[in-house]
Amino acid sequence: MLQLILGGVRSGKSSLAERLCQESGKQVIYVATATAGDDEMTRRIARHRADRPDQWPTVEEPIALAAALSAYDDERYCIMVDCLTLWLTNNLLDTKDSWQTEKAKLLQQLSTLRADVIFVSNEVGLGIVPMGSLSRRFSDEAGWLHQELAARCDRVVMVVAGLPQVLKGPPLD
Amino acid sequence: MLQLILGGVRSGKSSLAERLCQESGKQVIYVATATAGDDEMTRRIARHRADRPDQWPTVEEPIALAAALSAYDDERYCIMVDCLTLWLTNNLLDTKDSWQTEKAKLLQQLSTLRADVIFVSNEVGLGIVPMGSLSRRFSDEAGWLHQELAARCDRVVMVVAGLPQVLKGPPLD
Amino acid sequence: MLQLILGGVRSGKSSLAERLCQESGKQVIYVATATAGDDEMTRRIARHRADRPDQWPTVEEPIALAAALSAYDDERYCIMVDCLTLWLTNNLLDTKDSWQTEKAKLLQQLSTLRADVIFVSNEVGLGIVPMGSLSRRFSDEAGWLHQELAARCDRVVMVVAGLPQVLKGPPLD
Numbered sequence: 001m002l003q004l005i006l007g008g009v010r011s012g013k014s015s016l017a018e019r020l021c022q023e024s025g026k027q028v029i030y031v032a033t034a035t036a037g038d039d040e041m042t043r044r045i046a047r048h049r050a051d052r053p054d055q056w057p058t059v060e061e062p063i064a065l066a067a068a069l070s071a072y073d074d075e076r077y078c079i080m081v082d083c084l085t086l087w088l089t090n091n092l093l094d095t096k097d098s099w100q101t102e103k104a105k106l107l108q109q110l111s112t113l114r115a116d117v118i119f120v121s122n123e124v125g126l127g128i129v130p131m132g133s134l135s136r137r138f139s140d141e142a143g144w145l146h147q148e149l150a151a152r153c154d155r156v157v158m159v160v161a162g163l164p165q166v167l168k169g170p171p172l173d
Numbered sequence: 174m175l176q177l178i179l180g181g182v183r184s185g186k187s188s189l190a191e192r193l194c195q196e197s198g199k200q201v202i203y204v205a206t207a208t209a210g211d212d213e214m215t216r217r218i219a220r221h222r223a224d225r226p227d228q229w230p231t232v233e234e235p236i237a238l239a240a241a242l243s244a245y246d247d248e249r250y251c252i253m254v255d256c257l258t259l260w261l262t263n264n265l266l267d268t269k270d271s272w273q274t275e276k277a278k279l280l281q282q283l284s285t286l287r288a289d290v291i292f293v294s295n296e297v298g299l300g301i302v303p304m305g306s307l308s309r310r311f312s313d314e315a316g317w318l319h320q321e322l323a324a325r326c327d328r329v330v331m332v333v334a335g336l337p338q339v340l341k342g343p344p345l346d
Numbered sequence: 347m348l349q350l351i352l353g354g355v356r357s358g359k360s361s362l363a364e365r366l367c368q369e370s371g372k373q374v375i376y377v378a379t380a381t382a383g384d385d386e387m388t389r390r391i392a393r394h395r396a397d398r399p400d401q402w403p404t405v406e407e408p409i410a411l412a413a414a415l416s417a418y419d420d421e422r423y424c425i426m427v428d429c430l431t432l433w434l435t436n437n438l439l440d441t442k443d444s445w446q447t448e449k450a451k452l453l454q455q456l457s458t459l460r461a462d463v464i465f466v467s468n469e470v471g472l473g474i475v476p477m478g479s480l481s482r483r484f485s486d487e488a489g490w491l492h493q494e495l496a497a498r499c500d501r502v503v504m505v506v507a508g509l510p511q512v513l514k515g516p517p518l519d
Binding site: 128130162 | 350352472475482486488489490492496497502513514
């Protein structure tokens with residue numbers, strides 16, 4: 001089962017994804033797209049890590065997400081990817097300009113994955129887009145990615161103030 | 174029938190509006206509020222145009238939207254207006270400061286229109302408002318416009334990640 | 347009954363809260379967290395005030411919200427708090443850095459309040475977070491506050507284009 005959990009800043013989207021991972025009854029693999037580039041980011045990563053169960057193996061992969069998923073593509077696993085917008089940012093800032101390639105690999109892979117995957121992503125398109133072409137490109141690419149993923153996922157949920165709203169697929173328990 | 178399609182950046186709101194236009198069974202008139210001021214805007218317009226059926230006549234009207242609708246006010250037509258936030262921007266930047274006049278004309282016109290109209294607009298009010306009085310005025314005016322239009326439209330839809338959520342009116346097929 | 351009304355800029359969230367206050371049949375107390383720091387703010391406050399019934403006593407309290415609620419904690423009252431994001435801003439800018447203390451006081455108080463309270467707050471987390479550590483902290487704290495309040499409120503509503511969407515609790519009439 002493929003699920004996409006969208007939400008704003010501190011909306012509770014990661015908490016919901018963690019709950020869904022635990023309810024899957026499968027071995028959870030946590031794929032973190034964050035890298036500790038500065039002190040603030042190090043603190044944010046530590047806080048997220050403290051919220052997660054200890055027994056979840058963590059894979060750090062800022063760029064090559066499809067490859068990370070392939071390594072755990074087995075029906076015994078539920079893979080939580082947190083989060084897609086950071087993965088997008090990492091790719092846009094990457095000197096190889098890897099975004100289109102990495103996105104195409106991920107989308108192609110989804111139809112044949114045997115593992116469950118729960119994608120977490122920030123909804124960032126509902127405010128004024130700040131000045132600057134990078135902000136505009138980031139907004140565009142995030143919007144397109146969410147559309148393409150949502151079309152392929154079995155369930156899409158938007159979290160507002162910790163309250164999940166199912167946009168597609170079966171209701172939550 | 175009057176419809177308002179709201180959504181974030183690249184949320185799929187124009188695609189939904191185009192689908193609804195085609196399902197109307199009427200002759201579609203496309204009213205574009207964008208003007209090609211720079212290279213990036215020219216590319217964005219070309220991309221939108223490539224997505225539309227060739228047989229839809231396109232009217233470009235950045236400022237005087239009510240006048241553009243009047244010219245096609247016939248029940249044989251379904252007019253797609255894409256998008257209102259750009260029309261708002263054009264009016265706010267207009268040296269005549271035409272916004273209040275143009276908005277009043279549009280709202281007054283809606284109760285007697287015989288054509289179907291599908292308005293597309295960016296929801297921009299759910300993020301932090303950037304510094305600067307123009308950003309604040311833009312946010313305010315967009316919010317007020319959406320409220321006034323939503324009250325007058327038969328159906329209002331919010332699109333998130335390509336998934337339409339009906340906020341008012343009959344469900345989508 | 348505790349209610350949280352979320353919405354974007356000029357989404358109609360205050361209007362909905364005012365309607366719910368009037369429908370409560372109780373004496374309404376209006377708690378304004380805004381302070382008139384500049385001309386624009388003075389105009390915004392005046393506009394909000396003009397929209398409210400005259401007979402509603404207004405309490406201005408930018409920082410110590412829990413204390414303001416305590417002063418009217420009686421089941422005869424329905425207290426409207428407009429708005430929480432401004433209260434957060436005031437606390438973050440306060441030289442005493444009062445936020446964690448004030449927030450803890452409010453959350454602790456909620457379980458024993460006898461008055462009805464309707465909180466109005468801006469949903470600000472669904473756009474790109476502007477540069478700067480204050481913007482990031484504001485986004486984080488607003489998101490956390492909304493989650494904690496939503497968990498404690500009997501009804502949570504998100505207003506989009508003037509159209510209320512109930513996220514939790516009983517439907518609106």
